[in-house]
Amino acid sequence: MLEPKQDRSAEELGESLVNEATMKEIGQTEPDGGEASLLLPVPDLIDSVRRHLNAQKPILDDDQFRKTELLSHFFKYGIGKDLHEELGTLDELHQDTSYISAMWIEAFLALRDSIAFHSNAAPAFQANPKPEQNDQLTRVTNLTISSIQLLKTFRAGSLEPEVMHLYPEKTDNEQFKKLIQFISPDLVCMAASVVSTYPLDMSQFYRLFNTTHIPLNKDDLVTDESRCTFWCYEMEMFMSLMSWMIMVIS
Known part of the structure:
Protein backbone atom coordinates (compact mmCIF):
# COMPACT_ATOMS: atom_id res chain seq x y z
CA MET A 1 0.00 0.00 0.00
CA LEU A 2 1.27 3.46 -0.79
CA GLU A 3 2.52 5.61 2.04
CA PRO A 4 1.71 9.35 2.20
CA LYS A 5 4.42 11.59 0.89
CA GLN A 6 4.97 13.23 4.26
CA ASP A 7 4.79 12.00 7.84
CA ARG A 8 2.45 14.16 9.88
CA SER A 9 0.81 14.06 13.27
CA ALA A 10 -2.84 13.07 13.61
CA GLU A 11 -3.84 16.70 14.20
CA GLU A 12 -2.04 17.92 11.07
CA LEU A 13 -3.56 15.12 9.03
CA GLY A 14 -7.03 15.95 10.24
CA GLU A 15 -6.62 19.61 9.28
CA SER A 16 -5.31 18.82 5.79
CA LEU A 17 -7.80 16.23 4.54
CA VAL A 18 -9.16 18.58 1.91
CA ASN A 19 -5.67 19.33 0.62
CA GLU A 20 -5.04 15.61 0.16
CA ALA A 21 -7.63 15.62 -2.63
CA THR A 22 -5.28 17.67 -4.78
CA MET A 23 -2.23 15.43 -4.35
CA LYS A 24 -0.73 14.44 -7.67
CA GLU A 25 -1.60 10.91 -8.73
CA ILE A 26 1.31 8.58 -9.32
CA GLY A 27 2.09 6.03 -12.00
CA GLN A 28 2.65 6.31 -15.73
CA THR A 29 1.57 3.03 -17.28
CA GLU A 30 -1.89 1.68 -18.06
CA PRO A 31 -2.69 -1.22 -15.69
CA ASP A 32 -4.09 -3.42 -18.44
CA GLY A 33 -1.09 -3.14 -20.75
CA GLY A 34 0.01 -6.63 -21.75
CA GLU A 35 -2.58 -8.45 -19.69
CA ALA A 36 -3.88 -10.20 -22.80
CA SER A 37 -0.68 -12.24 -22.84
CA LEU A 38 -1.27 -13.25 -19.20
CA LEU A 39 -4.42 -15.21 -20.03
CA LEU A 40 -3.96 -18.93 -19.55
CA PRO A 41 -4.93 -21.03 -22.60
CA VAL A 42 -7.15 -24.06 -22.08
CA PRO A 43 -4.70 -26.99 -21.91
CA ASP A 44 -4.91 -29.74 -24.51
CA TYR A 99 -10.65 -19.71 -17.76
CA ILE A 100 -9.55 -20.76 -14.28
CA SER A 101 -10.28 -17.42 -12.56
CA ALA A 102 -13.92 -18.03 -11.60
CA MET A 103 -13.24 -21.56 -10.35
CA TRP A 104 -10.21 -20.37 -8.40
CA ILE A 105 -12.13 -17.55 -6.73
CA GLU A 106 -15.13 -19.75 -5.93
CA ALA A 107 -12.83 -22.31 -4.30
CA PHE A 108 -11.67 -19.66 -1.83
CA LEU A 109 -15.12 -18.16 -1.34
CA ALA A 110 -16.55 -21.55 -0.44
CA LEU A 111 -14.13 -21.96 2.46
CA ARG A 112 -15.81 -21.89 5.86
CA ASP A 113 -12.64 -22.24 7.92
CA SER A 114 -11.52 -19.49 10.25
CA ILE A 115 -9.56 -16.79 8.47
CA ALA A 116 -5.90 -17.78 8.56
CA PHE A 117 -2.77 -17.02 6.60
CA HIS A 118 -2.60 -20.56 5.21
CA SER A 119 -5.88 -20.12 3.32
CA ASN A 120 -6.48 -16.37 3.01
CA ALA A 121 -4.15 -13.64 1.87
CA ALA A 122 -3.82 -10.73 4.28
CA PRO A 123 -1.58 -7.67 4.37
CA ALA A 124 0.87 -7.15 7.21
CA PHE A 125 2.56 -3.82 7.86
CA GLN A 126 5.89 -3.12 9.45
CA ALA A 127 6.18 -0.44 12.08
CA ASN A 128 7.09 3.01 10.81
CA PRO A 129 10.78 3.75 11.48
CA LYS A 130 9.63 7.04 13.05
CA PRO A 131 8.14 6.15 16.46
CA GLU A 132 5.86 9.20 16.51
CA GLN A 133 4.08 7.82 13.43
CA ASN A 134 3.07 4.55 15.10
CA ASP A 135 0.28 5.69 17.38
CA GLN A 136 -3.03 4.19 16.35
CA LEU A 137 -4.79 7.35 15.16
CA THR A 138 -1.90 8.53 12.98
CA ARG A 139 -1.37 5.04 11.60
CA VAL A 140 -5.02 4.58 10.64
CA THR A 141 -5.20 8.06 9.11
CA ASN A 142 -2.08 7.42 7.03
CA LEU A 143 -3.44 4.10 5.77
CA THR A 144 -6.83 5.62 4.98
CA ILE A 145 -5.35 8.41 2.88
CA SER A 146 -2.96 5.99 1.16
CA SER A 147 -5.84 3.64 0.32
CA ILE A 148 -7.83 6.45 -1.26
CA GLN A 149 -4.78 7.56 -3.24
CA LEU A 150 -4.42 4.00 -4.55
CA LEU A 151 -8.12 3.84 -5.45
CA LYS A 152 -8.03 7.16 -7.32
CA THR A 153 -4.90 6.18 -9.23
CA PHE A 154 -6.34 2.81 -10.21
CA ARG A 155 -9.65 4.24 -11.42
CA ALA A 156 -7.78 6.89 -13.40
CA GLY A 157 -5.95 4.11 -15.25
CA SER A 158 -2.58 5.38 -14.07
CA LEU A 159 -1.55 2.63 -11.67
CA GLU A 160 1.86 1.24 -12.49
CA PRO A 161 1.71 -2.48 -13.38
CA GLU A 162 2.59 -5.00 -10.70
CA VAL A 163 5.75 -6.78 -11.79
CA MET A 164 7.86 -9.42 -10.06
CA HIS A 165 11.56 -8.85 -10.72
CA LEU A 166 13.81 -11.80 -9.89
CA TYR A 167 16.80 -9.52 -10.38
CA PRO A 168 15.49 -6.04 -9.54
CA GLU A 169 18.96 -4.53 -9.63
CA LYS A 170 18.99 -5.24 -13.39
CA THR A 171 15.38 -4.71 -14.50
CA ASP A 172 13.56 -2.55 -11.95
CA ASN A 173 14.60 0.71 -13.54
CA GLU A 174 13.37 3.39 -15.93
CA GLN A 175 15.37 1.98 -18.86
CA PHE A 176 13.52 -1.34 -18.70
CA LYS A 177 10.12 0.38 -18.34
CA LYS A 178 10.74 2.52 -21.42
CA LEU A 179 12.00 -0.41 -23.48
CA ILE A 180 9.10 -2.73 -22.63
CA GLN A 181 6.57 -0.14 -23.86
CA PHE A 182 7.66 -0.76 -27.46
CA ILE A 183 6.77 -4.46 -27.33
CA SER A 184 3.36 -5.69 -28.51
CA PRO A 185 0.92 -6.33 -25.61
CA ASP A 186 0.48 -9.90 -26.84
CA LEU A 187 4.21 -10.55 -26.47
CA VAL A 188 5.20 -8.35 -23.56
CA CYS A 189 4.97 -11.07 -20.89
CA MET A 190 7.00 -13.51 -22.96
CA ALA A 191 9.61 -10.86 -23.65
CA ALA A 192 9.81 -9.85 -19.99
CA SER A 193 10.28 -13.47 -18.89
CA VAL A 194 13.48 -13.64 -20.95
CA VAL A 195 15.08 -11.33 -18.39
CA SER A 196 13.38 -13.04 -15.41
CA THR A 197 10.70 -10.38 -15.05
CA TYR A 198 7.06 -11.43 -14.67
CA PRO A 199 4.07 -9.04 -14.94
CA LEU A 200 1.22 -10.05 -12.64
CA ASP A 201 -2.46 -10.30 -13.55
CA MET A 202 -4.28 -7.19 -12.30
CA SER A 203 -7.74 -8.06 -13.63
CA GLN A 204 -9.05 -8.51 -10.07
CA PHE A 205 -7.70 -5.21 -8.72
CA TYR A 206 -11.11 -3.58 -8.95
CA ARG A 207 -12.24 -5.89 -6.14
CA LEU A 208 -9.80 -4.28 -3.71
CA PHE A 209 -12.46 -1.65 -3.02
CA ASN A 210 -16.26 -1.51 -2.75
CA THR A 211 -16.49 -5.30 -2.70
CA THR A 212 -18.05 -7.68 -0.20
CA HIS A 213 -18.38 -11.44 0.10
CA ILE A 214 -21.95 -12.77 0.34
CA PRO A 215 -21.88 -16.37 1.69
CA LEU A 216 -25.03 -17.88 0.18
CA ASN A 217 -25.62 -21.29 -1.39
CA LYS A 218 -23.56 -20.02 -4.31
CA ASP A 219 -20.97 -17.66 -2.91
CA ASP A 220 -20.42 -14.43 -4.74
CA LEU A 221 -18.44 -11.22 -4.62
CA VAL A 222 -20.51 -8.07 -5.05
CA THR A 223 -18.87 -4.81 -6.14
CA ASP A 224 -20.74 -1.51 -5.89
CA GLU A 225 -18.59 1.49 -6.79
CA SER A 226 -21.39 3.89 -5.86
CA ARG A 227 -20.86 3.20 -2.15
CA CYS A 228 -18.66 5.62 -0.24
CA THR A 229 -17.93 4.25 3.22
CA PHE A 230 -14.67 3.23 4.90
CA TRP A 231 -15.02 0.47 7.50
CA CYS A 232 -12.69 -0.19 10.42
CA TYR A 233 -12.74 -3.28 12.62
CA GLU A 234 -11.36 -3.39 16.15
CA MET A 235 -12.10 -5.46 19.24
CA GLU A 236 -15.15 -7.13 17.65
CA MET A 237 -16.59 -3.73 16.73
CA PHE A 238 -17.25 -2.30 13.26
CA MET A 239 -16.87 1.44 12.75
CA SER A 240 -17.49 3.42 9.58
CA LEU A 241 -15.97 6.66 8.38
CA MET A 242 -18.81 8.91 7.31
CA SER A 243 -19.51 9.12 3.59
CA TRP A 244 -19.14 12.88 3.44
CA MET A 245 -15.63 12.66 4.88
CA ILE A 246 -14.61 10.09 2.27
CA MET A 247 -15.94 12.39 -0.43
CA VAL A 248 -13.88 15.28 0.95
CA ILE A 249 -10.70 13.20 0.88
CA SER A 250 -11.32 11.74 -2.57
Whole structure:
Protein backbone atom coordinates (compact mmCIF):
# COMPACT_ATOMS: atom_id res chain seq x y z
CA MET A 1 0.00 0.00 0.00
CA LEU A 2 1.27 3.46 -0.79
CA GLU A 3 2.52 5.61 2.04
CA PRO A 4 1.71 9.35 2.20
CA LYS A 5 4.42 11.59 0.89
CA GLN A 6 4.97 13.23 4.26
CA ASP A 7 4.79 12.00 7.84
CA ARG A 8 2.45 14.16 9.88
CA SER A 9 0.81 14.06 13.27
CA ALA A 10 -2.84 13.07 13.61
CA GLU A 11 -3.84 16.70 14.20
CA GLU A 12 -2.04 17.92 11.07
CA LEU A 13 -3.56 15.12 9.03
CA GLY A 14 -7.03 15.95 10.24
CA GLU A 15 -6.62 19.61 9.28
CA SER A 16 -5.31 18.82 5.79
CA LEU A 17 -7.80 16.23 4.54
CA VAL A 18 -9.16 18.58 1.91
CA ASN A 19 -5.67 19.33 0.62
CA GLU A 20 -5.04 15.61 0.16
CA ALA A 21 -7.63 15.62 -2.63
CA THR A 22 -5.28 17.67 -4.78
CA MET A 23 -2.23 15.43 -4.35
CA LYS A 24 -0.73 14.44 -7.67
CA GLU A 25 -1.60 10.91 -8.73
CA ILE A 26 1.31 8.58 -9.32
CA GLY A 27 2.09 6.03 -12.00
CA GLN A 28 2.65 6.31 -15.73
CA THR A 29 1.57 3.03 -17.28
CA GLU A 30 -1.89 1.68 -18.06
CA PRO A 31 -2.69 -1.22 -15.69
CA ASP A 32 -4.09 -3.42 -18.44
CA GLY A 33 -1.09 -3.14 -20.75
CA GLY A 34 0.01 -6.63 -21.75
CA GLU A 35 -2.58 -8.45 -19.69
CA ALA A 36 -3.88 -10.20 -22.80
CA SER A 37 -0.68 -12.24 -22.84
CA LEU A 38 -1.27 -13.25 -19.20
CA LEU A 39 -4.42 -15.21 -20.03
CA LEU A 40 -3.96 -18.93 -19.55
CA PRO A 41 -4.93 -21.03 -22.60
CA VAL A 42 -7.15 -24.06 -22.08
CA PRO A 43 -4.70 -26.99 -21.91
CA ASP A 44 -4.91 -29.74 -24.51
CA LEU A 45 -6.87 -32.73 -23.18
CA ILE A 46 -4.67 -35.42 -24.71
CA ASP A 47 -1.52 -33.72 -23.45
CA SER A 48 -3.03 -33.35 -19.96
CA VAL A 49 -3.83 -37.07 -19.81
CA ARG A 50 -0.32 -37.92 -21.01
CA ARG A 51 1.27 -35.72 -18.36
CA HIS A 52 -1.00 -37.22 -15.70
CA LEU A 53 0.12 -40.73 -16.62
CA ASN A 54 3.77 -39.68 -16.63
CA ALA A 55 3.33 -38.31 -13.12
CA GLN A 56 1.63 -41.51 -11.90
CA LYS A 57 4.09 -43.99 -13.39
CA PRO A 58 6.90 -43.55 -10.81
CA ILE A 59 4.57 -44.10 -7.84
CA LEU A 60 2.41 -47.01 -9.09
CA ASP A 61 3.23 -50.64 -9.65
CA ASP A 62 2.59 -52.21 -13.06
CA ASP A 63 -0.90 -53.45 -12.22
CA GLN A 64 -1.99 -50.12 -10.71
CA PHE A 65 -0.58 -48.21 -13.66
CA ARG A 66 -2.44 -50.38 -16.20
CA LYS A 67 -5.71 -49.69 -14.38
CA THR A 68 -4.95 -45.96 -14.28
CA GLU A 69 -4.05 -46.02 -17.96
CA LEU A 70 -7.36 -47.72 -18.80
CA LEU A 71 -9.39 -45.23 -16.74
CA SER A 72 -7.52 -42.36 -18.37
CA HIS A 73 -8.37 -43.74 -21.81
CA PHE A 74 -12.10 -43.88 -20.95
CA PHE A 75 -11.90 -40.36 -19.52
CA LYS A 76 -10.08 -38.97 -22.56
CA TYR A 77 -12.66 -40.22 -25.05
CA GLY A 78 -15.70 -40.04 -22.77
CA ILE A 79 -16.69 -37.53 -20.12
CA GLY A 80 -13.31 -35.81 -20.35
CA LYS A 81 -13.97 -34.88 -23.98
CA ASP A 82 -17.36 -33.40 -23.08
CA LEU A 83 -15.92 -31.45 -20.15
CA HIS A 84 -13.09 -30.13 -22.30
CA GLU A 85 -15.56 -28.82 -24.88
CA GLU A 86 -17.56 -27.08 -22.13
CA LEU A 87 -14.37 -25.56 -20.77
CA GLY A 88 -13.48 -24.25 -24.22
CA THR A 89 -16.93 -22.67 -24.57
CA LEU A 90 -16.58 -21.06 -21.14
CA ASP A 91 -13.19 -19.66 -22.09
CA GLU A 92 -14.58 -18.10 -25.29
CA LEU A 93 -17.31 -16.35 -23.30
CA HIS A 94 -14.81 -14.78 -20.88
CA GLN A 95 -11.95 -13.39 -22.92
CA ASP A 96 -11.26 -10.74 -20.27
CA THR A 97 -9.70 -13.23 -17.86
CA SER A 98 -8.29 -16.75 -17.66
CA TYR A 99 -10.65 -19.71 -17.76
CA ILE A 100 -9.55 -20.76 -14.28
CA SER A 101 -10.28 -17.42 -12.56
CA ALA A 102 -13.92 -18.03 -11.60
CA MET A 103 -13.24 -21.56 -10.35
CA TRP A 104 -10.21 -20.37 -8.40
CA ILE A 105 -12.13 -17.55 -6.73
CA GLU A 106 -15.13 -19.75 -5.93
CA ALA A 107 -12.83 -22.31 -4.30
CA PHE A 108 -11.67 -19.66 -1.83
CA LEU A 109 -15.12 -18.16 -1.34
CA ALA A 110 -16.55 -21.55 -0.44
CA LEU A 111 -14.13 -21.96 2.46
CA ARG A 112 -15.81 -21.89 5.86
CA ASP A 113 -12.64 -22.24 7.92
CA SER A 114 -11.52 -19.49 10.25
CA ILE A 115 -9.56 -16.79 8.47
CA ALA A 116 -5.90 -17.78 8.56
CA PHE A 117 -2.77 -17.02 6.60
CA HIS A 118 -2.60 -20.56 5.21
CA SER A 119 -5.88 -20.12 3.32
CA ASN A 120 -6.48 -16.37 3.01
CA ALA A 121 -4.15 -13.64 1.87
CA ALA A 122 -3.82 -10.73 4.28
CA PRO A 123 -1.58 -7.67 4.37
CA ALA A 124 0.87 -7.15 7.21
CA PHE A 125 2.56 -3.82 7.86
CA GLN A 126 5.89 -3.12 9.45
CA ALA A 127 6.18 -0.44 12.08
CA ASN A 128 7.09 3.01 10.81
CA PRO A 129 10.78 3.75 11.48
CA LYS A 130 9.63 7.04 13.05
CA PRO A 131 8.14 6.15 16.46
CA GLU A 132 5.86 9.20 16.51
CA GLN A 133 4.08 7.82 13.43
CA ASN A 134 3.07 4.55 15.10
CA ASP A 135 0.28 5.69 17.38
CA GLN A 136 -3.03 4.19 16.35
CA LEU A 137 -4.79 7.35 15.16
CA THR A 138 -1.90 8.53 12.98
CA ARG A 139 -1.37 5.04 11.60
CA VAL A 140 -5.02 4.58 10.64
CA THR A 141 -5.20 8.06 9.11
CA ASN A 142 -2.08 7.42 7.03
CA LEU A 143 -3.44 4.10 5.77
CA THR A 144 -6.83 5.62 4.98
CA ILE A 145 -5.35 8.41 2.88
CA SER A 146 -2.96 5.99 1.16
CA SER A 147 -5.84 3.64 0.32
CA ILE A 148 -7.83 6.45 -1.26
CA GLN A 149 -4.78 7.56 -3.24
CA LEU A 150 -4.42 4.00 -4.55
CA LEU A 151 -8.12 3.84 -5.45
CA LYS A 152 -8.03 7.16 -7.32
CA THR A 153 -4.90 6.18 -9.23
CA PHE A 154 -6.34 2.81 -10.21
CA ARG A 155 -9.65 4.24 -11.42
CA ALA A 156 -7.78 6.89 -13.40
CA GLY A 157 -5.95 4.11 -15.25
CA SER A 158 -2.58 5.38 -14.07
CA LEU A 159 -1.55 2.63 -11.67
CA GLU A 160 1.86 1.24 -12.49
CA PRO A 161 1.71 -2.48 -13.38
CA GLU A 162 2.59 -5.00 -10.70
CA VAL A 163 5.75 -6.78 -11.79
CA MET A 164 7.86 -9.42 -10.06
CA HIS A 165 11.56 -8.85 -10.72
CA LEU A 166 13.81 -11.80 -9.89
CA TYR A 167 16.80 -9.52 -10.38
CA PRO A 168 15.49 -6.04 -9.54
CA GLU A 169 18.96 -4.53 -9.63
CA LYS A 170 18.99 -5.24 -13.39
CA THR A 171 15.38 -4.71 -14.50
CA ASP A 172 13.56 -2.55 -11.95
CA ASN A 173 14.60 0.71 -13.54
CA GLU A 174 13.37 3.39 -15.93
CA GLN A 175 15.37 1.98 -18.86
CA PHE A 176 13.52 -1.34 -18.70
CA LYS A 177 10.12 0.38 -18.34
CA LYS A 178 10.74 2.52 -21.42
CA LEU A 179 12.00 -0.41 -23.48
CA ILE A 180 9.10 -2.73 -22.63
CA GLN A 181 6.57 -0.14 -23.86
CA PHE A 182 7.66 -0.76 -27.46
CA ILE A 183 6.77 -4.46 -27.33
CA SER A 184 3.36 -5.69 -28.51
CA PRO A 185 0.92 -6.33 -25.61
CA ASP A 186 0.48 -9.90 -26.84
CA LEU A 187 4.21 -10.55 -26.47
CA VAL A 188 5.20 -8.35 -23.56
CA CYS A 189 4.97 -11.07 -20.89
CA MET A 190 7.00 -13.51 -22.96
CA ALA A 191 9.61 -10.86 -23.65
CA ALA A 192 9.81 -9.85 -19.99
CA SER A 193 10.28 -13.47 -18.89
CA VAL A 194 13.48 -13.64 -20.95
CA VAL A 195 15.08 -11.33 -18.39
CA SER A 196 13.38 -13.04 -15.41
CA THR A 197 10.70 -10.38 -15.05
CA TYR A 198 7.06 -11.43 -14.67
CA PRO A 199 4.07 -9.04 -14.94
CA LEU A 200 1.22 -10.05 -12.64
CA ASP A 201 -2.46 -10.30 -13.55
CA MET A 202 -4.28 -7.19 -12.30
CA SER A 203 -7.74 -8.06 -13.63
CA GLN A 204 -9.05 -8.51 -10.07
CA PHE A 205 -7.70 -5.21 -8.72
CA TYR A 206 -11.11 -3.58 -8.95
CA ARG A 207 -12.24 -5.89 -6.14
CA LEU A 208 -9.80 -4.28 -3.71
CA PHE A 209 -12.46 -1.65 -3.02
CA ASN A 210 -16.26 -1.51 -2.75
CA THR A 211 -16.49 -5.30 -2.70
CA THR A 212 -18.05 -7.68 -0.20
CA HIS A 213 -18.38 -11.44 0.10
CA ILE A 214 -21.95 -12.77 0.34
CA PRO A 215 -21.88 -16.37 1.69
CA LEU A 216 -25.03 -17.88 0.18
CA ASN A 217 -25.62 -21.29 -1.39
CA LYS A 218 -23.56 -20.02 -4.31
CA ASP A 219 -20.97 -17.66 -2.91
CA ASP A 220 -20.42 -14.43 -4.74
CA LEU A 221 -18.44 -11.22 -4.62
CA VAL A 222 -20.51 -8.07 -5.05
CA THR A 223 -18.87 -4.81 -6.14
CA ASP A 224 -20.74 -1.51 -5.89
CA GLU A 225 -18.59 1.49 -6.79
CA SER A 226 -21.39 3.89 -5.86
CA ARG A 227 -20.86 3.20 -2.15
CA CYS A 228 -18.66 5.62 -0.24
CA THR A 229 -17.93 4.25 3.22
CA PHE A 230 -14.67 3.23 4.90
CA TRP A 231 -15.02 0.47 7.50
CA CYS A 232 -12.69 -0.19 10.42
CA TYR A 233 -12.74 -3.28 12.62
CA GLU A 234 -11.36 -3.39 16.15
CA MET A 235 -12.10 -5.46 19.24
CA GLU A 236 -15.15 -7.13 17.65
CA MET A 237 -16.59 -3.73 16.73
CA PHE A 238 -17.25 -2.30 13.26
CA MET A 239 -16.87 1.44 12.75
CA SER A 240 -17.49 3.42 9.58
CA LEU A 241 -15.97 6.66 8.38
CA MET A 242 -18.81 8.91 7.31
CA SER A 243 -19.51 9.12 3.59
CA TRP A 244 -19.14 12.88 3.44
CA MET A 245 -15.63 12.66 4.88
CA ILE A 246 -14.61 10.09 2.27
CA MET A 247 -15.94 12.39 -0.43
CA VAL A 248 -13.88 15.28 0.95
CA ILE A 249 -10.70 13.20 0.88
CA SER A 250 -11.32 11.74 -2.57
